[in-house]
Amino acid sequence: MRGIAVISVLFAVMFAGCSGKGRVSGSSAGDSTLVIAMLGDANYLNPVIGASVTSRNVYGLLYPGLLKSEFDTTSGLLNFVALEKKLRESAEHGSGKKTAGALARTWKMSEDHRSITYMLRSDARWNDGTPITSHDFKFTYELYANPVIASPRQQYLAELIGAEKGEIDFDKAIETPDDTTLVFNFYKPVPEQLALFHTTLTPLPKHVWKEVPPQEFRHSPLNQDPLGAGPYVLQDWQKQQQIVLASNPMSNLPKPGTIPRIMFRIVPDYTVRLAQLQTGAVDVVENIKPEDFDGLEAAKAAVEIKPVGLRVYDYVGWSNIDRNAYHQDGTIKPHPLFGSATVRRALTLAIDRQSILDGYLGEYGVVASTDISPSLKWAYNDAVVPYSYDPAESIRLLEKEGWMPGPDGIREKNGRKFSFVLFTNAGNERRNFASVIIQQNLREIGIDCQLDVQESNVFFENLRLRKIDAWMAGWSIGLEIDPLDSWGSDLEKSRFNFTGYQNPKIDELCELAKAELNPLDARPYWMEYQEILHHDQPTTFLYWIKETQGFNKRIEGEELNILSTFYNIDDWTLSPSASVAE
Template identity: 40%
Template sequence: DVKFSYSLYGDPAVASARSNYVENMIHTNGKFDVNKAITVVNDTTIIFHFTHKYPQRLFHLNLSPIPKHIYRNADRATLRSNPANEDPVGGGPYYVAKWIRQQEITLASNERCKLPAPGVLENVVARVITEPTTRLTELKKGTVDLMWPVYPEDVDELQRDYPDIRLETLPPRGYEYIGWANIDFDQYRESNGKKIVPHKLFGDKRVRQALTYAIDRYSIMKAKLKEYGEIAVSDISPIFRWALNNELKPYPYNPDYAQELLSKAGWSDTDGDGILDKNGVKFEFTLHYNAGNKRREYACTVAQENLKQVGIKVKIEAVDPVVFFDKIGNKELDAFMAGFSVGLAIDPTDRWGDIHNPFNNTGFSHPRVDELINLALHSDSNAEAAPFWKDLQFILHQEQPCTFMYWIKDIVGVNRRLKNTNINVLGPLDRMWEWRIGDPQGYATY
């Protein structure tokens, strides 16, 4: 199953977002050669063959296995829509007992699991509750045992009035950003990705810099995240201290300098209507966010007012979350506020590498960035890779392919009756097969 899975991940027909995980394994004639790259010794031993040493090798062995007996004859080009996807199969501590799309997933303990062990709890139910107030109410009532994120404005009430709920904070692995279409997405899509031309509003890096200077990110962060946020400089997480370029400072809120940059880029108010224009084009656009996300709604509202002060007209539009993320992935939104969660190893290939990459939602492209990512990923150690990651951050800081808003230290709410949680940099669900239910007042240490 593992070898078969990697043959799928490395097959261009599948177009996996994780195809870069196999690029440093053995290839033949420029194509991933699964038979040379992976040797199955026996039922418990498998050998991966890499072309060189590099720090992420163990992380690149962490892709989920796919059952060969189910997908052996599947059409690889249409794998995402294969009917078998509706009935997932696995060998872990839990299996999917029931799945109601967009509502809930019921996991049942898998008594056949040997690695590591069957789940202690008979069932774990994951519910989809999109409305934040409803989520919080369920946590307060005790009908939900674990919920995240808890919003910072709710922390004081929970700590004061709900002693059966404890709060834990996750290290910052997720950030929010406002994405700007660096290229003309309409022409990109109409040409099937062949025509790459700068966007009429956001194609100039001076404009993107101006947008970041014009938005008061700090006031947004303090209002909505309080001490649970950190202004972002790039998308290299603060958890990777060894790789951070500490010489870079966040762009300050400076609307006067933003106007100066916009002027240098050729934007001015020629007709006196309060909106900048250039070559007959008004600087106005729609800023989208996923409906129901109150923090992003607030941030977009502040950004709208900030940008108005420098002569930019912004309309705000909330989009159904499923539609919203589909549109971002298809490069259909010119301006949007979204977020991204980074992995436990630095690898921004899918975001800043090839312009056609699935998570390159802004259409950003820079030849030196591609070189730096390649050099860093082919380094023998983190120490060797660090200078390349620092140079990458410098370029992103200059280019501003998006406005990096802030890193978020997500708050997790846990009912004290839920025991043996292990909330850490891996997330709230680490080792969830060890969870137990007990007396909420019977806790000792957490």
């Protein structure tokens, strides 16, 4: 089976990660280090600016959370839980499991839905012994809002007092009457679910960060030496190699991590990740290809495959705006290739998405229509049917827009060839497979698409800075629907709107939906939202992925759900009877 019996790779695996400063090596039975293979490194171990998957996985274990979240699979709604509710549930069910690692004891929404008040626990401390207080939250929210820092989560603050005028009035928007009381005030009524979603951003310790100027925030040495309060602390970070966390003896949120050490090992190549999982050199590998299941079983690898989804989708992004004009003086004008919704629909029609699924994901993928997942049952519009593969219709639309075949067969318009580079990140075998099919599909209709693969952090930084015209990437959606950070017309606030897509109707529908105090009442707005997004095709939505994660059988207690592969990782244990070869 491809990716399994590769002798040279296996020899490389046997010697990977066995030396070097701070390096954690595997051992025989009872090894105390959980090793997770990741395709890319973290960009920042800082919740204000960290945006990569690895960043989120790591800083989620280093920093405290205000609430815990739970997903209702029946309705597709995201629910939030405070400490006191978890304590009651634990007592009622006699559960021996830990309670929520939450800073909030409870919360109360005002009757007019214009404020939400949290009562914080008084015994939580940062790892240097300093108490965690409401002032840390207020300080950190000012960091999230600061345009110089350019947090990708600025849209979470869009309902706070002053946001409607373009500048949040933090004296009024966030009140801290004492260390354990935290009040968020909104300029309009806000649904409780949305208020909870937007007011639970992760805090930083004010006493450590308050002297760092905003212009130095992204470059501060504190990003390499985070002071947190979570179940783990950073022990070692060797860029592009590994991140090692150690169980935090100081944590009472609610306790130190059960496994003594967790290593996130950076392994860009899928074949190597798979071989390391087979040999036991790593314990967890995400997104195992279905075609490799039989090979793992035949090799008698001590591995379990567990599916979870649908939360992640792959897409092809098209820069809707001329990025050169935008970067030069802020001018917004259509991109010369991708600025037309008709052209973008033609591109989608030209891509054989089902062929990609058949060749790679099989039953573990579903063709996508928009960015609202079928798992969000209450909001999903099943009347919006994904465009079928139709190269003839694609050609008709292109020629309607003036893109005619040139002497070399490549389409031209006003002397410009329809030629571009499609970028993606290294180490993602699925996207590499898909990009080759996309290149072939586009060539068949007279479009020249070249492929380029970039190291993950370089790729995602280029996306953040809107430096590339076309790319293939993936997205893990928020389970509380709030897409303005991806599609909002204010490009300075909508930091994840890499395409530069602007549609005032989308802005309006998002605001109307968010204004409904009962989220189920927002359903009609999300129905129309999906129809418009499907028509405009700011990106080509490829497919939803039922992720298939591989776990070494020595791991016990893992609970996968749509929230995360590592939803309860601080409760996992390692069986002393299993072995790790390295």
